Amino acid sequence: MNQPISLHTQSYDQIRNNPKFRQLVQSRSRLAWSLSATVFGTYSLFMLTVAFAPQWLHQPLGEDTLLTVGLPVGAAIIVFSWLLTGWYVRSANTRFDALSAQILEESQQ
Numbered sequence: 001m002n003q004p005i006s007l008h009t010q011s012y013d014q015i016r017n018n019p020k021f022r023q024l025v026q027s028r029s030r031l032a033w034s035l036s037a038t039v040f041g042t043y044s045l046f047m048l049t050v051a052f053a054p055q056w057l058h059q060p061l062g063e064d065t066l067l068t069v070g071l072p073v074g075a076a077i078i079v080f081s082w083l084l085t086g087w088y089v090r091s092a093n094t095r096f097d098a099l100s101a102q103i104l105e106e107s108q109q
Helices: 007-016 019-052 054-058 070-108
Strands: none
Touching: 007 070, 019 054, 019 070, 054 070
């Protein structure tokens, strides 16, 4: 049984075949994977340090303090992850949304 090609299917095909759509998918994927790999690498490096050089993280920050190097390092990793998330959101809200709007506009013509 043959089903007629719907208007939506034609529109989806037109969007998928648009070179800007391919560019959008590629650039969004590249950024997402790069940032994910950066966060994964940072956390992995921290875990390796905890496993194989814990004495480095146990060093006190100063003579009269109980705080160790591990605390600001861990906090910096968390803040770094938040900054990378912010970078992705900013990119998504500027570059990716603008490109998406162009693609949709071209598909409606």
